[in-house]
Amino acid sequence: MAKIHPLSEVQTSVIGEHTSVWQFVVILANAQIGKDCNINAHVFIENDVKIGNGVTIKSGVQVWDGVTIEDNVFIGPNVTFTNDLVPRSRQYPAKFERTLIKRGASIGANATIIAGNTIGEYAVIGAGSVITKNIGPYELHYGNPAIHKGYVTKEGKVLDLERKDKEGNYYTLE
Secondary structure, eight states: OOEEOTTSEEOOSOBOTTOEEOTTOEEOTTOEEOSSOEEOSSOEEOSSOEEOTTOEEOTTOEEOTTEEEOTTOEEOTTOEEOOOSSOBTTBOOSSOOOEEEOTTOEEOTTOEEOTTOEEOTTOEEOTTOEEOSOBOTTEEEEETTEEEEEEEOTTOOEEOTTSBOTTSOBOOOO
8 A cells, every 4th residue: 555645635546555655745647656666745746647666756856747757767856857848838739748767767866857858777867967868778977968978787886988897897788
């Protein structure tokens, strides 16, 4: 059974067991949230959103229509997702852009994810980065706009662009 703080508004019935929803969270009716997730305070999750199992979403994040977050993803505090490339007040597109965050990826605090992009498996996005293009699996990107700076293993070891660690060992990522 999910743990939902009484000061949150959870309209969806599709929320997995052992998921924690903290205070001042709003989750709209058509959102789908997996099991063993941790949804921190002050998070807003819109309708056309799918969140996998084991996901952590830190405080201050808004997850808009068109965003899919796969299993075991970390979303840092105040990460910003967009879903409309040319927003206008009270004018909505026929279809929102789709954004996909693949399993195991980590997105650092205050990063901005521009709509329509995919962040690959186990990729890491540095804090404050702006993602304007697709990010490959295991890639490390940071900056504004974010630039490919290296790789990260599934275990979290940072590698350079040649897939070499600080000790000079080379890695194959799969």
